[in-house]
Amino acid sequence: MSMWNLFSLVGGLAIFLYGMIEMNKHLTSIAGSKMKSIMMTLTKGPVRGYFTGLGITIVNQSSSATTVLEAALVGAGLMTFHQSLAVTLGAELGSTFLPQLIAFPSITKFSSLIVFVGFLLRITSKDRKKRHIAMTVFTFGLLFLGMDMMSTSLKPLRSFEPFILLMKNIETPILGILLGVIFTMIIQSSGATTSITIAMALSGTISLEQAIPINLGAAVGTCITAVLGSITLNREAKRSAYIHILFQLIGAFWVFILLSIPFQGERLYIWAIKWFTLNVLRTDSLARQIAMGFTFMPIINHIIVFPNLRLILRFFNRIFPEGEAVKPFGVKYIKDRLISSSVDLSLLMAKKEVLRVADFIQSMIIDMKTGFSSNDISVFNRVRELDSKVDTLHASIIHFLAKLSQEELSEKESALCVNYMYIQNELESIGDLIDKNIMSLFEKKVDQDLKFSEDGFHELEHLIYRVNRNFEYLIQALKDDDLRMAKKVLDFHKKKEEEKYKKLHIERLYQGQSESIATSSVHLDLISYLSRINGHIAYIAKRLSRIN
Known part of the structure; x- marks a missing residue:
């Protein structure tokens, strides 16, 4: 040979x-x-x-x-x-x-x-x-x-x-x-x-x-x-x-x-x-x-x-004996038998499950921020796993609330039940936006080794910070039934900073900045998705206002 x-x-x-x-x-x-x-x-x-x-x-x-x-x-x-x-x-x-x-x-x-x-x-x-x-x-x-x-x-x-x-x-x-x-x-x-x-x-x-x-x-x-x-x-x-x-x-x-x-x-x-x-x-x-x-x-x-x-x-x-059994992931607070025993308790437990979903979504937002600032590829799997948990809870919560809505409810209880359904659907949509859309942009950024311009990166960082801050206020409003905090979220949403940052990015494109040209599709799509998340957050805040 x-x-x-x-x-x-x-x-x-x-x-x-x-x-x-x-x-x-x-x-x-x-x-x-x-x-x-x-x-x-x-x-x-x-x-x-x-x-x-x-x-x-x-x-x-x-x-x-x-x-x-x-x-x-x-x-x-x-x-x-x-x-x-x-x-x-x-x-x-x-x-x-x-x-x-x-x-x-x-x-x-x-x-x-x-x-x-x-x-x-x-x-x-x-x-x-x-x-x-x-x-x-x-x-x-x-x-x-x-x-x-x-x-x-x-x-x-x-x-x-x-x-x-x-x-x-x-x-x-x-x-x-x-x-x-x-x-x-x-x-x-x-x-x-x-x-x-x-x-x-x-x-x-x-x-x-x-x-x-x-x-x-x-x-x-x-x-x-x-x-x-x-x-x-x-x-x-x-x-x-x-x-x-x-x-x-x-x-x-x-x-x-x-x-x-x-x-x-x-x-x-x-x-x-x-x-x-x-x-x-x-x-x-x-x-x-x-x-x-x-x-x-x-x-x-x-x-x-x-x-x-x-x-x-x-x-x-x-x-290789079993250790402490790992319970399959699922709901903690809601069970169908609760519905026949107490409507008030059922609504309270449904709210606790919705708050669990909100906590997972907040973790996804934090991971999203970490990913874009550090290019840490492990974020991708963490976000995907969190979204799987959100999807699992979503199916159970919606089933529970739909079953609860068939009971004889007072006008206030019925309104509360429907609002929780809307809120849960909006939270699930935020999870899907992060997992399926924003993480795809993150993957593209890492795969193609794209680097935002310095100004563009600071603008995106500020938008993600706003999303995270608004979401924190939203969780607080939901947890404490705080109408003032919900109104704060709505006031922030009215500022519409996303359009301003899109214009700034397009100005950099006209100036021929190479980083802005290379990252343009990721940059503009990310601004749009962050705007959509803020829209979902504002809609939930409106729903919380109706509850109160």
Whole structure:
């Protein structure tokens, strides 16, 4: 194997891994804003949870990323440990989708064309979502381009004696498994490890007997990402990540047993893979055999795990016992039975829940301010989690108030109930504005390394300060039924400073200030969104005036 082959191999590996990482990033950007809410909504039952884990992992191409996400939700109390189990198992199967795709070697012939099409789409796309789609196409082409480079560069190894000897040793399952574990712990993707073995198969440098143990080790090695991602989370979140290891070890154990049983001159597992691909899929493609061997690992695992889940959990709880149970996040003060016992108490408890929502919104405003002043990317996830909590409370509060409104209420009680509904809806709208709109601008600012002009930054900082101050006054007015404070909010709203700051920014554009030109779309959109938030705050203040 020449030095040029080595350069082509490492270059192909770099292009392949870069394509996989970036494709994951852009696919997640397209659907990522909805992933948490999808996972929270669709994990109420084990079957739905399983298919949710499967679907999300097909999108983000990483079972580890799915497991880290679910561990974070468990840690925040937005998902229970038991709900996470089905998601984990579904994610294991979802991680086998990429190797199945890679096993179509004919696609490599079109890799350069796919890269070119993706590049054209990227330079002609102005819409942010379209750019993410274009980059998904571009990086999808890079995957296959890297595969083609690797398989071509590896061909000389077919006659390289030391490599042939190494591959023969790997046929011993335990050595192949160890190699797969170590390599996957380094690159943190079992799908990537399997795809690399497929590239080697296409070059004729690896056999099915050698690839299967490596991929079995990869299935175990990929757990390291979930473990690392859960280090800073609470005990229940860690348990959610650690049981992923137990599930993978159970699967690896049974596949290892099947690899150790001789059958018709071969190992039983190898024979079964060959029989299935030849008789069911009607192909003798080695790449497809390797992909199917990787897919059958979680399938066999789940056939064993699902019927014995209670027993497995009992064993797991002895090794890693439950700490203090994390209650699923939800309402604290309102319960349907309150309605029949006391209308006054029901309205009081509804107000307390609305104040909880207001506290979460204020935290989102503070995080928003921190994000734009420091470019701290961790703010993005904190805001998203807070908005998930706001959405959860919103659904429960509106349901409770709607049910309360069906009771026989006095005129004042009815007005109070309706006003709380309006207030809660406005608060939820503020949360959505921050999470879905303003955080998108923040992400764009960070991604494109945009810097506001000094004057522009101070103006935006002042507007965010005003939003925060107005919201603090609003919370005080709501908490104490303070009409004077509500009027103060309305007086501040009448000043309409947003229009003044828009004009100042446009003046800087006329003057040709480079920072103002580069950040113009973010700057003007941010002013508009802050103005809308102040509008929602003023509307709530009007509602509070009506209550009093």
